[in-house]
Amino acid sequence: MQAKDAQGVLIAGAGPCGMVAAAALASQGIPVTVFEAQSELPIDLRASTFHPPTLDLLDRFPGVTADLIRQGLIARTWQYRDRIAGPVATWDLGLLSADTNHPYRLQAEQWRLTRIFAERLRTWPQARVLFGHEVTGASQSADEARLNVRTPEGERVFSGAWAIGADGANSAVRRSLGIPFDGITLPELYLTLSTTFDFARHLPELTYVNYVADPEEWLVLLRVSAAWRVLFPTRPGESRDEVLADANVQRRLRAVAASDTPYDVVHKTLYHVHERVAPDYRRGRVLLAGDAAHINNPLGGMGMNGGIHDAFNLAEKLGQVWRGEAGPALLDRYTRQRRKVAIDFVQANALRNREALRETDPALRKQRQDDMRRMAGDPVQARQFLLRSSMIAALREAESVA
Ligand SMILES: Cc1cc2nc3c(=O)[nH]c(=O)nc-3n(C[C@H](O)[C@H](O)[C@H](O)COP(=O)(O)OP(=O)(O)OC[C@H]3O[C@@H](n4cnc5c(N)ncnc54)[C@H](O)[C@@H]3O)c2cc1C
Numbered sequence: 001m002q003a004k005d006a007q008g009v010l011i012a013g014a015g016p017c018g019m020v021a022a023a024a025l026a027s028q029g030i031p032v033t034v035f036e037a038q039s040e041l042p043i044d045l046r047a048s049t050f051h052p053p054t055l056d057l058l059d060r061f062p063g064v065t066a067d068l069i070r071q072g073l074i075a076r077t078w079q080y081r082d083r084i085a086g087p088v089a090t091w092d093l094g095l096l097s098a099d100t101n102h103p104y105r106l107q108a109e110q111w112r113l114t115r116i117f118a119e120r121l122r123t124w125p126q127a128r129v130l131f132g133h134e135v136t137g138a139s140q141s142a143d144e145a146r147l148n149v150r151t152p153e154g155e156r157v158f159s160g161a162w163a164i165g166a167d168g169a170n171s172a173v174r175r176s177l178g179i180p181f182d183g184i185t186l187p188e189l190y191l192t193l194s195t196t197f198d199f200a201r202h203l204p205e206l207t208y209v210n211y212v213a214d215p216e217e218w219l220v221l222l223r224v225s226a227a228w229r230v231l232f233p234t235r236p237g238e239s240r241d242e243v244l245a246d247a248n249v250q251r252r253l254r255a256v257a258a259s260d261t262p263y264d265v266v267h268k269t270l271y272h273v274h275e276r277v278a279p280d281y282r283r284g285r286v287l288l289a290g291d292a293a294h295i296n297n298p299l300g301g302m303g304m305n306g307g308i309h310d311a312f313n314l315a316e317k318l319g320q321v322w323r324g325e326a327g328p329a330l331l332d333r334y335t336r337q338r339r340k341v342a343i344d345f346v347q348a349n350a351l352r353n354r355e356a357l358r359e360t361d362p363a364l365r366k367q368r369q370d371d372m373r374r375m376a377g378d379p380v381q382a383r384q385f386l387l388r389s390s391m392i393a394a395l396r397e398a399e400s401v402a
Helices: 016-026 053-056 064-073 110-122 174-175 238-243 246-254 303-322 331-358 364-379 379-389 390-398
Strands: 003-012 033-034 074-076 077-082 086-092 106-108 127-131 134-140 145-151 154-165 182-185 189-193 209-213 219-224 226-234 264-272 274-277 286-288
Touching: 003 016, 003 145, 016 033, 016 110, 016 127, 033 154, 053 390, 064 110, 064 127, 074 219, 077 303, 077 364, 086 127, 086 364, 086 379, 086 390, 106 145, 110 127, 134 154, 134 174, 134 182, 134 209, 154 174, 174 286, 189 246, 209 331, 238 246, 246 264, 246 390, 274 331, 303 331, 303 390, 331 379, 331 390, 379 390
Parallel strands: 003 033, 003 154, 033 127, 077 209, 154 286
Antiparallel strands: 074 106, 077 086, 134 145, 145 154, 182 274, 189 226, 189 264, 209 219, 219 226
């Protein structure tokens, strides 16, 4: 093991959070090295929704938002439905036109964003992305941060002024620092299926983003450019083999919309869902961001968006510290601001959505749906709702945290 070149900021993970942090630091002239365990950028079939303020933030890099928009689908409305009764409330993001330059959700997969940034970073001399470099731990002294990295040439230690763990939910950086990941794992697994079947031709008034409530089996129906994605909960105790068996997959899909021919299923994933937030996002010269710091259920599409917001917040503060405009204590404000958002907005919203979708009490379900219908029909109330569900309120509130 040998010590290697002291570089500015070391970043573990080339996911959306790590890549945005790298670009936001490098654009301030700060040297960055990103270490990615995989041999190339993962094609993750996870996040597929970019919220308005994320598109606004990404616009700071000329052409990035435009590139993403070219590759995605603009959802000017999204819908809350009941599986039996159909549309309950349609939310019109146009009500946010005074609050954002992008009053819509953009349906585009997260790997499209990391690819856009990888292309750009390749041409910047102050940035490098090293693939096949797995971070195995972090350590530090008073004036440098170090990452232990398993490289194709063997184990190496890289040092820099600061390090960021953006290495996802199982973060090796977080674990090596001994930072706990408090929270719960939901009892049920979630199943995501992608199909070329055109649900819009079978379900009236479908939008590109639809949350469908049902006491037996709720679901989320999302459109991306090449397919529809359907997310279902599974029943606790259902085995992986049972859930993934073709007959069960076809049965679940046929119950959404009848089809004479078998559904063309192009992708399926079954995964555990966690609600966890680290108690601190900073240990000296090492910081956590994105899923490494907080993780939540995907109902509301806030995990990646929140991680990107972390990256912008952290890069701005690290830039100030780097240039000597502020002391390192400024970085503790990063934890205070972003941890509050993770708990009060992202987690609270994701849990509220889960409860609404799976409500079993008919009277409560009716009450919730009546409330939602009324709110969506009143422009003032609808705007307030959309400010929260689009994460604009979270960013505004974070600014008020000292
Ligand atoms: C089905 C599903 C749907 C979702 N939909 C949405 C949505 O619509 N909107 C939304 O905002 N969020 C959504 N999310 C959440 C979103 O996918 C995550 O929040 C997001 O990927 C987090 O980004 P990240 O960069 O922090 O971590 P990751 O995307 O996990 O990236 C971490 C990167 O680090 C690399 N890595 C891991 N360990 C190491 C290591 N030891 N050394 C070096 N590299 C390492 C990984 O290979 C990866 O490239 C969804 C999640 C799921 C499961």
